Amino acid sequence: MQVHSDAPANPSQHSAAFDVRGITETLRLLQQHLPVQRRLVHAGDVVCQVGQKFNCLYVVNSGFFKLVNLSAEGRGQVVGLHFRGDWMGLEGIADGHYGCDAVAMDTGEVWAIPYDALLQSGLRTPALLAALHGAMSRELKRDRDCLMSLCTLPVDARVAGFLRYWADALDARGLRTDQFTLRMTRAEIGNYLGMTLESVSRALSRMARGEVIAFTDKARRDIQIPRVDALTSFIQSVCAPEPQATH
Amino acid sequence: MQVHSDAPANPSQHSAAFDVRGITETLRLLQQHLPVQRRLVHAGDVVCQVGQKFNCLYVVNSGFFKLVNLSAEGRGQVVGLHFRGDWMGLEGIADGHYGCDAVAMDTGEVWAIPYDALLQSGLRTPALLAALHGAMSRELKRDRDCLMSLCTLPVDARVAGFLRYWADALDARGLRTDQFTLRMTRAEIGNYLGMTLESVSRALSRMARGEVIAFTDKARRDIQIPRVDALTSFIQSVCAPEPQATH
DNA sequence: CGGTTGATTGATACACATCAAACCCCGTGG
DNA sequence: CCACGGGGTTTGATGTGTATCAATCAACCG
Numbered sequence: 001m002q003v004h005s006d007a008p009a010n011p012s013q014h015s016a017a018f019d020v021r022g023i024t025e026t027l028r029l030l031q032q033h034l035p036v037q038r039r040l041v042h043a044g045d046v047v048c049q050v051g052q053k054f055n056c057l058y059v060v061n062s063g064f065f066k067l068v069n070l071s072a073e074g075r076g077q078v079v080g081l082h083f084r085g086d087w088m089g090l091e092g093i094a095d096g097h098y099g100c101d102a103v104a105m106d107t108g109e110v111w112a113i114p115y116d117a118l119l120q121s122g123l124r125t126p127a128l129l130a131a132l133h134g135a136m137s138r139e140l141k142r143d144r145d146c147l148m149s150l151c152t153l154p155v156d157a158r159v160a161g162f163l164r165y166w167a168d169a170l171d172a173r174g175l176r177t178d179q180f181t182l183r184m185t186r187a188e189i190g191n192y193l194g195m196t197l198e199s200v201s202r203a204l205s206r207m208a209r210g211e212v213i214a215f216t217d218k219a220r221r222d223i224q225i226p227r228v229d230a231l232t233s234f235i236q237s238v239c240a241p242e243p244q245a246t247h
Numbered sequence: 248m249q250v251h252s253d254a255p256a257n258p259s260q261h262s263a264a265f266d267v268r269g270i271t272e273t274l275r276l277l278q279q280h281l282p283v284q285r286r287l288v289h290a291g292d293v294v295c296q297v298g299q300k301f302n303c304l305y306v307v308n309s310g311f312f313k314l315v316n317l318s319a320e321g322r323g324q325v326v327g328l329h330f331r332g333d334w335m336g337l338e339g340i341a342d343g344h345y346g347c348d349a350v351a352m353d354t355g356e357v358w359a360i361p362y363d364a365l366l367q368s369g370l371r372t373p374a375l376l377a378a379l380h381g382a383m384s385r386e387l388k389r390d391r392d393c394l395m396s397l398c399t400l401p402v403d404a405r406v407a408g409f410l411r412y413w414a415d416a417l418d419a420r421g422l423r424t425d426q427f428t429l430r431m432t433r434a435e436i437g438n439y440l441g442m443t444l445e446s447v448s449r450a451l452s453r454m455a456r457g458e459v460i461a462f463t464d465k466a467r468r469d470i471q472i473p474r475v476d477a478l479t480s481f482i483q484s485v486c487a488p489e490p491q492a493t494h
Numbered sequence: 495c496g497g498t499t500g501a502t503t504g505a506t507a508c509a510c511a512t513c514a515a516a517c518c519c520c521g522t523g524g
Numbered sequence: 525c526c527a528c529g530g531g532g533t534t535t536g537a538t539g540t541g542t543a544t545c546a547a548t549c550a551a552c553c554g
Contacts, residue, residue, distance in 0.1 A: 067391075092384070093380050094384035123373070135341075143394065147390065152441075196511055199509095201534055219519065434500085443543055444501085445502085445503085449502085465551070466552095467501065
């Protein structure tokens with residue numbers, strides 16, 4: 001997993017430091033040094049809400065969460081997805097109020113970490129600060145990659161990128177990546193990717209026809225990805241329709 | 248400048264804590280506690296580059312900068328704009344390498360802050376950490392707002408939102424907001440907003456026809472905004488074409 | 495001056511949204 | 525057991541917002 005300094009041949013997403021061990025280590029660290037309050041959640045439960053006073057950061061221990069931003073007109077927009085080891089509520093630090101809703105999409109457990117206590121302990125245990133900074137930094141990077149996808153990629157590539165992101169997230173947590181079930185509806189995926197649910201459906205169908213992915217259940221939420229790098233080449237093929245010399 | 252807890256009647260962007268005093272105070276703090284290395288730059292100068300080893304964070308003292316992300320195919324994408332008091336290079340903390348190019352768009356001065364030194368001093372002066380965390384948190388919020396604009400707003404609204412963002416940024420730094428000169432070409436704006444330069448031009452022309460803005464020079468880079476809230480209502484008018492009851 | 499760079503405006507093309515129909519799965523209750 | 529209904533998905537037909545292509549113009553500059 002080499003960082004691309006000269007030739008970015010491998011456009012992989014996650015950093016070497018962010019893997020199973022890193023995640024487990026961070027969770028252990030938190031548990032050990034802080035009064036974490038464990039909270040069980042079920043699909044649809046709201047962990048924290050936009051506008052609410054900021055006190056705690058939330059770290060995912062298990063399950064899977066979405067961040068929802070409310071537009072001015074009241075329509076919601078998914079702006080982030082979070083798995084084990086990810087932090088939520090970070091955007092609330094600046095102005096003392098949360099900036100998004102964090103919503104559980106499955107049963108799971110989040111740890112509420114009082115921000116004050118984290119800062120206190122951070123003075124004695126710098127690794128805690130490192131974990132916080134790493135989380136924010138990764139999040140920043142991720143958001144910018146998202147932004148770029150939205151600006152530059154056609155729908156098919158965005159959907160493929162989404163699957164690759166999901167597979168990478170599973171990989172970083174030591175889970176199998178060749179087969180998993182999407183825990184979001186087409187509408188939610190489309191909302192996250194800035195397109196309609198029909199476009200998501202069509203993109204998935206095209207990938208299935210191209211044998212980049214395969215569906216393994218009748219509800220078409222279980223997805224099989226024989227080779228993750230097939231997704232990458234699919235993305236590139238979609239972006240460069242006509243291979244012609246640089247004139 | 249009230250934070251919206253119940254009724255978000257005022258969809259303003261920046262937090263109360265982020266204003267002229269906050270910015271000056273932060274800069275003073277840095278200067279006082281850290282070995283900042285001042286660096287003068289001119290338009291086009293690259294402050295830090297993607298892939299380069301991460302050592303320092305950069306804080307803008309004057310001038311104005313863009314963050315450029317390189318896509319897999321090598322095309323650049325503007326993913327952020329930064330003014331006095333803003334931090335750059337934050338995305339490099341996680342994996343030890345910068346994730347974007349930071350490019351000056353005007354003559355100015357950045358302060359290079361060794362990250363290690365910042366952490367050291369942060370242990371003795373928690374206000375330094377607070378500044379860092381605030382910067383990252385704001386940035387996160389901002390990126391997500393961007394993301395949502397890209398997903399949900401038509402081009403006209405995005406361009407209007409861009410002008411409002413710029414005006415807000417100037418306002419937060421105590422500068423006049425009723426008139427300023429855009430220091431970006433239409434192509435750069437379009438790149439940042441995920442549209443073509445022609446679309447930017449057309450959107451600006453429409454706003455000028457609607458007297459939401461006015462051009463004051465022949466090159467059409469100086470823009471006059473009599474009332475910033477006219478931009479807001481313009482955005483809303485573009486988003487809700489047919490005003491009909493909720494059925 | 496001619497040459498270059500950026501901005502505007504119009505004509506046309508296309509990717510994606512929208513609208514619409516049908517299907518599948520699954521739970522509920524007669 | 526089957527009938528029914530509703531939420532999610534797929535697929536097709538049509539519409540439209542924006543990209544693309546192209547021409548013109550203004551400002552600047554060596």
